[in-house]
Amino acid sequence: MQDIAGIRIDADMTLDQQLALAEEIGAYFGTASKIRDIRELPHSGYRAVHVWVRVPAGRAEIQVRTTGQSAWANAYERLGDRVGRGIRYGQAHEVSEVQDLVDLLHRISTNLAEVEHLHQEIANAVAVLSQVPQFELNRHDERLNRERE
Numbered sequence: 001m002q003d004i005a006g007i008r009i010d011a012d013m014t015l016d017q018q019l020a021l022a023e024e025i026g027a028y029f030g031t032a033s034k035i036r037d038i039r040e041l042p043h044s045g046y047r048a049v050h051v052w053v054r055v056p057a058g059r060a061e062i063q064v065r066t067t068g069q070s071a072w073a074n075a076y077e078r079l080g081d082r083v084g085r086g087i088r089y090g091q092a093h094e095v096s097e098v099q100d101l102v103d104l105l106h107r108i109s110t111n112l113a114e115v116e117h118l119h120q121e122i123a124n125a126v127a128v129l130s131q132v133p134q135f136e137l138n139r140h141d142e143r144l145n146r147e148r149e
Helices: 015-032 067-083 085-089 096-131 134-148
Strands: 003-011 034-037 049-055 058-066
Touching (some): 003 015, 003 067, 058 067, 067 085, 067 096
Parallel strands (some): 003 058
Antiparallel strands (some): 049 058
16 A cells, blocks of 8 residues: 555536546645546546645545445445455456346446436536526527417
């Protein structure tokens, strides 16, 4: 183990907010920090953004995860604790039912990533919508009402 401390930040946030938070943490610690984004190329299904920072006593790791990423990671860790930590390193489990569960969790991780990307798209659309002047929205509503009549 290289880290002298570890911190997890799990929050209900979009992917952009997750990265922005990690970057803000990294900026606070300056050039002695390094950000590792493992969301697009996950390790055994694990996805998060890690920030490594240097403090006087050594290196500390800060994990920034969405609530979905956290729930998935906690479930996978519990499974690893019960059936063997090798699943974290790509080792197939000799019991087919356990391996089926590992495979299921990997598929869930992929599906969760897709949902989080959709969540980000919704947030982006809402941000664009908030830039449309209200009078334009009202004119559009009036036009729709006339078309219905």
